[in-house]
Amino acid sequence: MRVSAKADYALRAVIELAAAGDGPVKGERIAQAQEIPLKFLENILLELRHAGIVRSQRGVEGGYWLARAAEEVSLAEVIRAVEGPIANVRGVGPQDVEYPGPAGRLREVWIAVRASLRSVLEETTVADLARGELPPAVEALARDPDAWSPH
Numbered sequence: 001m002r003v004s005a006k007a008d009y010a011l012r013a014v015i016e017l018a019a020a021g022d023g024p025v026k027g028e029r030i031a032q033a034q035e036i037p038l039k040f041l042e043n044i045l046l047e048l049r050h051a052g053i054v055r056s057q058r059g060v061e062g063g064y065w066l067a068r069a070a071e072e073v074s075l076a077e078v079i080r081a082v083e084g085p086i087a088n089v090r091g092v093g094p095q096d097v098e099y100p101g102p103a104g105r106l107r108e109v110w111i112a113v114r115a116s117l118r119s120v121l122e123e124t125t126v127a128d129l130a131r132g133e134l135p136p137a138v139e140a141l142a143r144d145p146d147a148w149s150p151h
Contacts (some may be wrong), residue, residue, distance in 0.1 A: 001087075001117060009036045010044045010082045011075060011126075014053060018070035018130035024056075024063025044082055051081035070127035076118060078126070086121060087114035 012034040017025055027045060031038040045064055048054040055067045066073065076086055087110065089097045094110030123135045134142065141147055 001113075004083060006040075006044060007079045007083050009034070009041060010048060010078050011129075012036065013041060013044060013064075014048065014066065014070075014073065014078050014126050015129045017054065017064060017066050018073075018126045020065075022065065024061065024065050026063045030064070047082050048078070051077075053078060053081055066126070070130055071125050073126040074122045075124045075126070075129075076121035079121060086117050 013030050013036065016030050016033055027042055028038060030036070030045075031041045045054060045056065049056055049064075049067075052067050053073060054064050056062065056064045079086060085093060087094060089110050094107060094114055097107050097110065098104075099106050120138050120141065124138055128134055
């Protein structure tokens with residue numbers, strides 16, 4: 001799986017908001033804390049606002065905050081808000097691809113990959129990461145030494 005800078009920045013921004021607690025947080029503060037280019041972050045926050053993940057207020061007392069409790073916001077939801085579907089093949093959902101001959105079952109591999117990604121990204125919430133925690137199943141996957149191998 002390739003994680004774009006946009007998805008990475010979006011996740012880091014909402015985790016920063018969750019860690020900050022209630023009340024508005026200035027975009028500049030998020031950008032500085034997470035080392036994200038401000039203009040890029042502002043566009044991402046706008047997309048997250050349109051998706052109902054963050055709220056915003058302009059002015060001196062303004063800023064951004066989560067629209068819902070951090071426990072209710074999964075990593076998958078944040079990624080979908082800025083990137084679209086979690087897994088696709090050449091721009092379409094894996095359920096919609098077909099392959100001839102011996103490659104026929106490749107579609108099922110893509111379906112399984114999507115299911116695996118969902119099981120981690122939908123189970124993990126912004127609150128988990130803001131607290132420095134992971135769900136037990138995700139923690140177990142991350143502890144596997146093979147998971148750390150670059151191959």
